[in-house]
Amino acid sequence: xxxxxxxxxxxxxxxxxxxxxxxxxxxxxxxxxxxxxxxxxxxxxxxxxxxxxxxxxxxxxxxxxxxxxxxxxxxxxxxxxxxxxxxxxxxxxxxxxxxxxxxxxxxxxxxxxxxxxxxxxxxxxxxxxxxxxxxxxxxxxxxxxxxxxxxxxxxxxxxxxxxxxxxxxxxxxxxxxxxxxxxxxxxxxxxxxxxxxxxxxxxxxxxxxxxxxxxxxxxxxxxxxxxxxxxxxxxxxxxxxxxxxxxxxxxxxxxxxxxxxxxxxxxxxxxxxxxxxxxxxxxxxxxxxxxxxxxxxx
Amino acid sequence: xxxxxxxxxxxxxxxxxxxxxxxxxxxxxxxxxxxxxxxxxxxxxxxxxxxxxxxxxxxxxxxxxxxxxxxxxxxxxxxxxxxxxxxxxxxxxxxxxxxxxxxxxxxxxxxxxxxxxxxxxxxxxxxxxxxxxxxxxxxxxxxxxxxxxxxxxxxxxxxxxxxxxxxxxxxxxxxxxxxxxxxxxxxxxxxxxxxxxxxxxxxxxxxxxxxxxxxxxxxxxxxxxxxxxxxxxxxxxxxxxxxxxxxxxxxxxxxxxxxxxxxxxxxxxxxxxxxxxxxxxxxxxxxxxxxxxxxxxxxxxxxxxxxxxxxxxxxxxxx
Numbered sequence: 001x002x003x004x005x006x007x008x009x010x011x012x013x014x015x016x017x018x019x020x021x022x023x024x025x026x027x028x029x030x031x032x033x034x035x036x037x038x039x040x041x042x043x044x045x046x047x048x049x050x051x052x053x054x055x056x057x058x059x060x061x062x063x064x065x066x067x068x069x070x071x072x073x074x075x076x077x078x079x080x081x082x083x084x085x086x087x088x089x090x091x092x093x094x095x096x097x098x099x100x101x102x103x104x105x106x107x108x109x110x111x112x113x114x115x116x117x118x119x120x121x122x123x124x125x126x127x128x129x130x131x132x133x134x135x136x137x138x139x140x141x142x143x144x145x146x147x148x149x150x151x152x153x154x155x156x157x158x159x160x161x162x163x164x165x166x167x168x169x170x171x172x173x174x175x176x177x178x179x180x181x182x183x184x185x186x187x188x189x190x191x192x193x194x195x196x197x198x199x200x201x202x203x204x205x206x207x208x209x210x211x212x213x214x215x216x217x218x219x220x221x222x223x224x225x226x227x228x229x230x231x232x233x234x235x236x237x238x239x240x241x242x243x244x245x246x247x248x249x250x251x252x253x254x255x256x257x258x259x260x261x262x263x264x265x266x267x268x269x270x271x272x273x274x275x276x277x278x279x280x281x282x283x284x285x286x287x288x289x290x291x292x293x294x295x296x297x298x
Numbered sequence: 299x300x301x302x303x304x305x306x307x308x309x310x311x312x313x314x315x316x317x318x319x320x321x322x323x324x325x326x327x328x329x330x331x332x333x334x335x336x337x338x339x340x341x342x343x344x345x346x347x348x349x350x351x352x353x354x355x356x357x358x359x360x361x362x363x364x365x366x367x368x369x370x371x372x373x374x375x376x377x378x379x380x381x382x383x384x385x386x387x388x389x390x391x392x393x394x395x396x397x398x399x400x401x402x403x404x405x406x407x408x409x410x411x412x413x414x415x416x417x418x419x420x421x422x423x424x425x426x427x428x429x430x431x432x433x434x435x436x437x438x439x440x441x442x443x444x445x446x447x448x449x450x451x452x453x454x455x456x457x458x459x460x461x462x463x464x465x466x467x468x469x470x471x472x473x474x475x476x477x478x479x480x481x482x483x484x485x486x487x488x489x490x491x492x493x494x495x496x497x498x499x500x501x502x503x504x505x506x507x508x509x510x511x512x513x514x515x516x517x518x519x520x521x522x523x524x525x526x527x528x529x530x531x532x533x534x535x536x537x538x539x540x541x542x543x544x545x546x547x548x549x550x551x552x553x554x555x556x557x558x559x560x561x562x563x564x565x566x567x568x569x570x571x572x573x574x575x576x577x578x579x580x581x582x583x584x585x586x587x588x589x590x591x592x593x594x595x596x597x598x599x600x601x602x603x604x605x606x607x608x609x610x611x612x613x614x615x616x617x
Binding site: 134145183186292 | 322332436458467523603
């Protein structure tokens, strides 16, 4: 470490650009770029959220104050969209954790071709959500779909039955993202020190006891990261739900927002709605980053 | 270590391997099914019950690429004789290839969407990775006031729901004429991937010992030279992995593309589902388009396999 402190203050500093100049040159363009293309638009839409602006017509824009926010928060249909989203997040994240963690437990042992098997299992999460939605439509088809045929379900209506459609979307989402939970759980599981299991075996601890007292607590932080990240993503779900079904019972927040902004052209109102969603997402992001840093420190 | 394995343990191990194989098959089945559909003749794609065994053919891929129109009557033997092999596949399906006045084959909407995806994903990846790398270096090597806050700010831009950002971007793009242009989409994807690239690259650069550069500085390199000649080569693997991740994200993106483009700059993800549209969709053609679109990602996943964990956790978990 002593050499380190010496070397980090090299004698000559006059050649080329100064460190300060380089730092600014390297960092500032990115910050400016992100402000211009991410933050500025949001400020722009904050302004519109207080108006009755409609992008489809050429009428003078009227300032309406907090009216949009009041309308949204007292609109029972919007609350239904939130409820649907919450239900969707719950089903799909729970499914992903159960399947993903389960498969990770199975994989966490010496097996031939483990690397290949893992990569194959991870394939679904790398695919395009829109295209996945599209081909699950083929799989779910009541008459010629392979799912009904393989599981002997007759002509079960996966997507056109309003009571089932949300579960069907969640199932496709679980298929796609359980591998993500698996990947992170696997990292957590492989980091559990082997000697703990040996000690448990010497003490003749039951497998259930070992799981709840050793495995789960040690994997929990990483599993938590996976859960928060998937919650955040499921909360934002758009592609897969939009393509798979168009039931009122599957209208998650993003879809409602999309329709409000680009089909009904209630631009001002949708800007206000977007802000409500934005604040919720930032809150979850904050929790996520706290956890990331916590795990990083270990 | 665990040299003594009880019979129960061996049995449990075997059972879990069997369970794993079943799970792997179930996970891959949807992908296998869509791939199989792409190689089916149209008559077998939507049979009840579904056809599992069939003679594979490539006619759907030909149909995917060219503009077609329905034939009134089945093609005559002379027509069949005169047509090249690939055109014959279209004729057999009861359709003909649409040609321009000069007799040139007209392409369907697919090839241009595929090219758009390629252009937009490639350019935005190059931009995001180059900017991300230097910014990551800046954060990794120099003292930045409120570093954690800046990094959180950078990450938070990535976490925003696409539709939320798309509303104001749509209005702004409309005002400056960037709607339905490649540049417009490239800017959006660069912004989207930039934060990811900064986070991931910071992890990779943090791992390169500072001493390498310090030694170079003592040897008379400038900081810039040290960055280009020492740090960049050391970070090459990380840069490649980050680039592949950014490419896949841009390649797969749907919501922005749906909202911001409609023809000229439309990418494949909004185009492929739109083919279902009205009437009876030809699932073999849709499947062919899907398979071609997913193929690059599948290849990249194999190339990336050792970096997946890191990439998916924004560089937080390294193994």
